[in-house]
Amino acid sequence: MAFTAEPYDPATAATWLLCVTCGTQFPTADRDAVKSCHICDDPRQFVPASGQSFTTLGEVQKTHSNEFVPCASDPRITFISTTPKLSIGQRAMLIQTPAGNILWDCISLLDGETIAKIEAVGGLKAIVISHPHFYSTHVQWARAFKCPVYLASEDKSWATMDSGHQVLLTEPETEIEGTGIKAIKLGGHFPGSMVMLFDRHLLIADTLMTTFSGVGKWDTDAVGAARERPPGLNSFSFLYSIPNFIPLSVQEMARMWDTLRQYEFQETHGGFAGMDIVDVNVKQRVLDSMHIQAKHMGYGEHEFMKVKL
Template structure:
């Protein structure tokens, strides 16, 4: 079956190996407690239909204060479709890597990415962003890397999928940049400009202000357990990074202290969930 005719969930953007609307009535991704079916109900579209109503935009994201690292390129779909996440193209000496994926794949997108050097691989952070990754991998003839534990959540299987067993947590470190999708959710306070006040006078961040939240389900506002947050820090503490890049446009934090702000945000959330005596609150940077 041609990828353009396969059904796509309009709520999460997942493509199914099915063209029969009478046979496919629900989306098992949206039925998971971490996601949702919109009030309008379950509905499906096709890639062919999206190609006539939507387009992908390419945005240069500078994330290296000294300009030594190549710029990241964020790709978004307009008008917004499904979850509305961005994919991020990462230039590396070995070729371009695409972090996460978008549902819309059209001729203009293919031509632009090929102009930029094509893709050596795609890395998917979690099943909500699998979208049409099988079609992307076929077009660019590249592997797709996924956590092995997520295999049960895939609507389509492909010989190009590579399942990683030794995954610590699904973020991606590229030089000084940490691509976080929504594993660490960038908060509005994390993007605030605390450097000056309304009179252009210098100031510092107010104490107790977070930069990230740690959620089991972002749309349904269910936080991660305290021990899972601690496990995340046990991994992240081993790596150095000076910027984070979230799932959506505008969620880039570039600051020499961003790693310390991750730890601080974890402690703020654990304390706010009622774990005043949790030993992690005494963890020092």
């Protein structure tokens, strides 16, 4: 889809304010002009006990760096995360395809080393962002790599700036730049919250929130003997607010499943390090997790509980 390229000005970008809590960049260096973050003031986010504060991309570049970690199950995927942890702490995912590289989600830290590493493997053909909590410095990334950045049209109002690089997705499903990769709107966390399907991989951000029991290792006991995963464990939670523990309704989960059931996948990759599930039965685990949440919210007799894969 068409976009309008804009010049990348790293010197100016380094002076612009970043919310310390969520990592969103505001297009100004004037601390009197931005005294609060509308993303953190929303019920899905929070302002910490220490209060609202801002830093700059330039300051973060002095103290942080980005790590590139190959996906253990598929070398075509590389996880990019910032160390030490910055703001929300999400990871971006670089997906390499014969038709070009796609970046799934975005992190706030952009520096020369990061640009050089990505350019060395072919640069970026496009960026796709799951939801507003990960908008971060997406305009700077798009300018630096001279590529479009795809956002759900439903969530554009959360962006802190307009850019010709932004391409708004209006359809439930969009193939990205001829790569065969699909951006799929599920909603839930935000009206336009997306997942992305790449071959057998479903990149889920926190549209589906991977749980501790989802990545727990139950295939052996304490002495190494084989055993089966215990029944009744969830693998995902479905939340309106992750940090504030506000669940989605059973009606919303059912609507999300009506979309997701159309797609096949054998792996899920969440928005944070360690949130990877490789299991040919992971799609069933998504539905089981929805049923577990619905049951414990008091909807054990709801029609959705009868839905099968």
